[in-house]
Amino acid sequence: MNPALLIIDLQKEFIGHRKDELIYKQTLEYVNYVSAMFRKAEKNIFIVRDIEEGNGEEFENVDELITDGSETEVLKKFSNSFWKTNLEELLNKMKIDFLVLCGNAAEFCVLATYNGAVERGFKAAILQNGVFAASETGLKDLADNRPLISYPVVQYILDKS
Numbered sequence: 001m002n003p004a005l006l007i008i009d010l011q012k013e014f015i016g017h018r019k020d021e022l023i024y025k026q027t028l029e030y031v032n033y034v035s036a037m038f039r040k041a042e043k044n045i046f047i048v049r050d051i052e053e054g055n056g057e058e059f060e061n062v063d064e065l066i067t068d069g070s071e072t073e074v075l076k077k078f079s080n081s082f083w084k085t086n087l088e089e090l091l092n093k094m095k096i097d098f099l100v101l102c103g104n105a106a107e108f109c110v111l112a113t114y115n116g117a118v119e120r121g122f123k124a125a126i127l128q129n130g131v132f133a134a135s136e137t138g139l140k141d142l143a144d145n146r147p148l149i150s151y152p153v154v155q156y157i158l159d160k161s
Helices: 012-018 020-038 088-091 106-119 137-143 151-158
Strands: 002-009 042-052 072-076 100-101 124-129
Touching: 002 020, 002 072, 002 106, 002 151, 012 020, 020 100, 020 124, 020 151, 042 088, 042 106, 072 088, 100 106, 106 124, 106 137, 124 137, 124 151
Parallel strands: 002 042, 002 100, 042 072, 100 124
Antiparallel strands: none
């Protein structure tokens, strides 16, 4: 198995207004923790940014997202990170076959990207505690209908790959 982490739409414009919420801090801590696991295992991390509405400073990643420059950036204009981007080509070139998805928002871009991954033959799971939701029921709906993966399981997969 060759896993990769997809961090989707953790941009100032989309979640910056939530900085005072406890879930903001907790979710970003979880994403940063798991991305550090991927870096330590020398596995690929993709940061997907939505530029449909613009590509200025407000559409940059939130400051709390820890990066080190080794990540591959993918720019998208649609909810599904695969649609009209080079993501599938990059994943195939790197022989990646399992995706861990996290980011914003459960009901929209994360779900659309998960569906896009599965439609293209990739195995995929959504990072438990690593997703923002736009609605109160968004995370529950995601957990009820899509596979979630915890960081201990991610670590196991990284250790075995």
